[in-house]
Amino acid sequence: MRYVIVGAGAVGGAIGGRLAQSGREVALVARGAHLDALRTDGLSLVTPQGTERLRIPAYAHHEDLGPLRRDDVLILAVKSQDTEAVLRDWSAAAVAGGGTAGEVLPVVCAQNGVANEGTALRWFAEVVGMCVWLPATHLQPGTVVAHCAPLSGILTLGGFTSTADGVTGQLAEDLDASRFHAPVVPDVMRWKYGKLLNNLGNALEALVGRDGMPDAADLWQRTRGEGVAVLDAAGIPYSTEEERQAVQGDRMGVVPMPDVVRAGGSTWQSLTRGGGVEVDFLNGEIAMLGRLHGVPTPTNDLLRREVARLAAEGLPPGSTDAAELRSLLAEAEPNL
Structure with a gap:
């Protein structure tokens, strides 16, 4: 081959x-x-x-x-x-x-x-x-x-x-x-839907930066919670974090390397390189399924929209913070 x-x-x-x-x-x-x-x-x-x-x-x-x-x-x-x-x-x-x-x-x-x-x-x-x-x-x-x-x-x-x-x-x-x-x-797609739930955090990391993630823990919980609610409503099975950890075991772990700084995830890297972002197929996937099954997804909608804005304006990752996202989310929620 x-x-x-x-x-x-x-x-x-x-x-x-x-x-x-x-x-x-x-x-x-x-x-x-x-x-x-x-x-x-x-x-x-x-x-x-x-x-x-x-x-x-x-x-x-x-x-x-x-x-x-x-x-x-x-x-x-x-x-x-x-x-x-x-x-x-x-x-x-x-x-x-x-x-x-x-x-x-x-x-x-x-x-x-x-x-x-x-x-x-x-x-x-x-x-x-x-x-x-x-x-x-x-x-x-x-x-x-x-x-x-x-x-x-x-x-x-x-x-x-x-x-x-x-x-x-x-x-x-x-x-x-x-x-x-x-x-x-x-059932590989069950595993990929489980991975999708984790990848919903890529957009949040790109927006607030890796250093800003601890302050955005509540936003991450809301983001993933919306994803779980949507998949449950749609009847789509997904692997659990416990299953993933059982497979991973001690097979792989991030190892610090001299002179190598670990960058952010894929969306963070896309913004850094100035290329397109795949947020429409991550947080946007949850938003689409939420509309189909009547489950509100305001946090995922917001993250998708804000990452797309950063990409369109050529802004680097970390161009916003958790407080600003909470404010934008509060403005959007009365309309739900």
């Missing part, structure tokens, strides 16, 4: 780098200054075990690879707002021996949120879900930091389509040999 990492940022770069370190064949797909750095100097993968510069083939587009191979596995690690455009494009790519990528190749959704697998199924016949627990940072072109040890992360896998079972097993074996734990489960 060759693993084609479509979106070689923090998560994609860490997965691709670890697979390459274990001898698996990998191709990275990136853009802009990051792509230039990957092509010129290779991927600098920084982990608690040390820093290694990996010479992994890097491309801008599937056309650069030529016809895709029949043993290719596409690992999609772009942000959710880019999923549809990327998959529409890649699904039409020619595959050696006949057919298109959408017809004959599997795609693995290594992404936050719960909308990607359904979107992928519009374009690909074989879809694998991946619930990603992988604290990683990508702020500097050509460099990805994976912060945990002894394993870099837990990547729970499951076929979103019944045809994906074969590739899921092989992928799990390769990830398990690459400093990950990759359990295969029959």
